[in-house]
Amino acid sequence: MSLFDLFKSRNTSDKKSYFKELIKVAKADGHLEKREYDLILKIGDKLAYSANEIQELSEEIEHDDPVEASQSKEQRLKLVFDLVAIMMIDGSIDPKELGLCKSIAMKSGFEPEVIDDIVHRINMLTQSGRSIEQASNEVYLVYSKA
Numbered sequence: 001m002s003l004f005d006l007f008k009s010r011n012t013s014d015k016k017s018y019f020k021e022l023i024k025v026a027k028a029d030g031h032l033e034k035r036e037y038d039l040i041l042k043i044g045d046k047l048a049y050s051a052n053e054i055q056e057l058s059e060e061i062e063h064d065d066p067v068e069a070s071q072s073k074e075q076r077l078k079l080v081f082d083l084v085a086i087m088m089i090d091g092s093i094d095p096k097e098l099g100l101c102k103s104i105a106m107k108s109g110f111e112p113e114v115i116d117d118i119v120h121r122i123n124m125l126t127q128s129g130r131s132i133e134q135a136s137n138e139v140y141l142v143y144s145k146a
Contacts, residue, residue: 015047016057018047018079019044019049020061022040025097026087029094029096029097030096033089039085039086040086043082077108077110080105080115081143083100084122085132088122089132098119118143122136122139
């Protein structure tokens with residue numbers, strides 16, 4: 001199931017919460033890099049969430065909104081993968097971003113070690129020439145079948 005299919009029936013409030021979490025990870029190191037922002041915009045395009053809406057969220061974001069517990073396991077897993085992709089897209093893993101990913105993973109019902117495993121698997125695939133997005137999608141398929 002594509003990210004768009006996963007969220008097409010969700011309301012604006014749910015999308016806003018989802019994008020807040022994405023932006024929190026991207027900003028955890030103190031700034032929002034262009035590549036991180038571009039990935040958020042790409043995800044926004046898939047979810048029919050405008051660049052203006054994302055920009056407004058980016059300007060107001062604070063680290064106070066938890067991941068909604070009502071999301072299905074599949075939705076929470078996809079959010080975790082999106083967060084990891086944003087964290088890794090700039091080519092380095094900032095400890096603050098990693099800590100926030102683990103915190104959000106825990107709030108989403110996953111052990112923080114899951115993030116380490118996902119990062120390791122994605123790193124292995126990117127070293128063999130895959131993009132972050134391709135590697136993330138491949139690892140996601142493994143986790144979604146587990």
